[in-house]
Amino acid sequence: MGPGRAPAWSFVNRSLALGKSRCFGFDMDYTLAAYKSPAYEALAFQLLPELLMCIRYTHEILRYTYDPTFPTRGLLFNALYGNLLKVDAHGNMLLGAHGFTFLSDFYPNKFIQRDDLQRFHILNTLFNLPETYLCACLLDFFSGCSRYTNCDTGYQHGNLFMSFRSLFQDVTDAINNVHQSDCLKEKTLEDLEKYVERDPRLPIVLGKMKEAGKVFLAIMTYPFSISEAEASVRPWRSYFDPTVVDTQKPHLFAEGVVLRQVNTVMAGAEVSSSDIVCELLGVRGKGILYIGDHIFGDILKSKKRQDWRTCLVVPELSWELDIWAREKEGLEELKRLDTHLADPNQDMDGSSCELQVINFTNREIQMPHESVAEQERASLDPASRLLSYSQRVPLPPLAFWGLTLKDVHPIGPLWLCCTRHSVHSFNQCLRSTSRVLSSLENKV
Numbered sequence: 001m002g003p004g005r006a007p008a009w010s011f012v013n014r015s016l017a018l019g020k021s022r023c024f025g026f027d028m029d030y031t032l033a034a035y036k037s038p039a040y041e042a043l044a045f046q047l048l049p050e051l052l053m054c055i056r057y058t059h060e061i062l063r064y065t066y067d068p069t070f071p072t073r074g075l076l077f078n079a080l081y082g083n084l085l086k087v088d089a090h091g092n093m094l095l096g097a098h099g100f101t102f103l104s105d106f107y108p109n110k111f112i113q114r115d116d117l118q119r120f121h122i123l124n125t126l127f128n129l130p131e132t133y134l135c136a137c138l139l140d141f142f143s144g145c146s147r148y149t150n151c152d153t154g155y156q157h158g159n160l161f162m163s164f165r166s167l168f169q170d171v172t173d174a175i176n177n178v179h180q181s182d183c184l185k186e187k188t189l190e191d192l193e194k195y196v197e198r199d200p201r202l203p204i205v206l207g208k209m210k211e212a213g214k215v216f217l218a219i220m221t222y223p224f225s226i227s228e229a230e231a232s233v234r235p236w237r238s239y240f241d242p243t244v245v246d247t248q249k250p251h252l253f254a255e256g257v258v259l260r261q262v263n264t265v266m267a268g269a270e271v272s273s274s275d276i277v278c279e280l281l282g283v284r285g286k287g288i289l290y291i292g293d294h295i296f297g298d299i300l301k302s303k304k305r306q307d308w309r310t311c312l313v314v315p316e317l318s319w320e321l322d323i324w325a326r327e328k329e330g331l332e333e334l335k336r337l338d339t340h341l342a343d344p345n346q347d348m349d350g351s352s353c354e355l356q357v358i359n360f361t362n363r364e365i366q367m368p369h370e371s372v373a374e375q376e377r378a379s380l381d382p383a384s385r386l387l388s389y390s391q392r393v394p395l396p397p398l399a400f401w402g403l404t405l406k407d408v409h410p411i412g413p414l415w416l417c418c419t420r421h422s423v424h425s426f427n428q429c430l431r432s433t434s435r436v437l438s439s440l441e442n443k444v
Contacts (some may be wrong), residue, residue, distance in 0.1 A: 009321065016289070016309060023283045024214060025302075027292035030126050031313050034197040037126075038068035043187055043195060044178055045130035051174040057138075060145075064137040070100070071132035072401045073316065076112075077121045080153055082139055082164030084132065085120075086401050087112060095401055099140030121168065125294050126315070131175045138167055206239040242280045278306065 026032050045066040053059055076085040083103065086095040096107035112120065123132045142148050142155045142162075149156040154163035178184045188195045237243055278284045284306070291311040292298025299310045324331075 009317075010311075018289070020287075021214075021289040021309065022287040023281050023289070024209070025288055025290035025308070027290075027294070027298050030293040030315070031291060032202070034199070035126075036195055036197055037315070038066065040188070040195045041068065041071075041126075041129045042066040044127075044175070044184055045133060047178050047183055047187070048130060048134050048171070048174045051177055052170060055170065057170075061138065061141055064134075064141075066130065066133060068129075070136060071129045073124055073126065073128065075123050075132060075401065077123060077132075077135060077168055078119060079121060079165040079168050080119045082154070082167070084136060085112075097136070099136050099138075099143050101140075101143075119165075121172075124296060127175070127179065131171055134171050134174075135168060138171070139164075142167075203234065203239070207234075210239055242277065275306075 029035070042065075049057070049061045049064070052061065072086075074086070076087055077083075078085060082098060084097045085093050085107070087093050091112040093107045093110045093112065096103040143150055147157060151161070153165075154161055154167070278288075281288070286307060286309050288306070288308045289311060290298065290302050290308045291313065292302075293313040293315075295312055299312050302308045303310050
């Protein structure tokens with residue numbers, strides 16, 4: 001990848017001959033229909049406070065506007081204590097925040113036990129971004145409002161008690177209402193250019209694959225009418241063999257949903273699932289490659305239920321690969337220093353003269369741009385650490401929680417972050433290496 005070139009890579013877990021795929025399935029939202037971020041999420045967020053006011057939330061919450069730098073996919077919400085958590089694949093809590101206040105005294109160094117899973121809600125879709133941010137806004141408001149008393153599991157106002165669980169449920173109901181009603185759809189249709197990306201390459205690719213005899217399946221969660229509004233010179237349905245709308249995934253792949261023909265005469269309806277979709281296509285199992293953005297609703301369920309081959313769309317990768325490319329030299333330098341330390345340390349004892357090598361490498365590891373003042377700032381809270389670092393590296397949209405994916409480095413897994421609470425992982429890792437070297441030196 002050359003300098004300044006945007007990454008456009010595909011990553012595979014298993015080799016796949018596309019020529020052997022008899023059918024390609026596409027999700028609609030955030031896959032074929034790429035919504036413009038953060039404009040689309042800001043639109044959804046704008047509709048949420050009004051719905052909460054209908055159930056007697058204060059109008060003061062209208063002061064919040066959507067900030068795309070805070071929410072990120074994959075966070076957990078602790079419904080008991082009202083904290084947003086970033087957790088790794090092993091259940092270790094990496095970061096925690098209550099509203100916009102990060103809880104450095106409690107996280108990391110804690111983990112989620114398997115018997116506690118019922119009180120955690122996973123916010124793992126792009127549609128969850130406005131929901132995540134609204135939860136943080138409400139927690140920030142109630143925690144700072146003098147009319148409410150902060151309790152361990154909620155807020156007290158006179159004789160009324162609002163738990164964090166009920167607050168989260170109100171937000172979830174509001175976001176579901178936005179998507180199930182016509183309000184978000186109508187706002188989107190009013191200005192498609194503002195909210196939906198137009199890629200002239202898409203119809204060309206679909207058309208060529210259709211001409212080659214490939215069969216496409218478009219599975220969309222929006223009702224039929226919004227798709228009709230996106231018709232071009234060539235009717236969009238001509239690119240696809242059966243088009244399934246309003247599928248209510250992941251129910252399509254499990255207990256099934258009601259499948260009806262749209263704009264045709266059909267006697268009655270039948271309860272259906274992805275089994276019926278496979279019958280319509282005449283293809284089953286690994287003959288279908290399904291492409292979507294939801295790791296649970298699109299990928300895991302279709303793989304487990306139907307044994308489809310799957311492709312996951314991860315928009316965040318563009319930022320993470322860009323950071324990897326920009327910081328690649330730092331990683332290579334860290335790897336070189338680590339290798340340089342490994343050989344002399346292997347057989348070193350108290351009489352070894354290799355301590356000079358350690359001292360030299362220790363000095364070399366120190367970041368040359370770090371002054372005493374910067375080191376003092378780095379010892380403060382994460383928000384203060386951001387101030388010094390943000391002057392050197394521009395922040396990506398996923399700026400508070402660190403990046404979604406991590407890279408495995410010889411020294412250990414690093415969060416490759418130009419972000420607020422990761423505070424450039426190279427600096428952290430180099431500091432850690434420095435501390436290890438100092439410890440070795442003291443022991444010897």
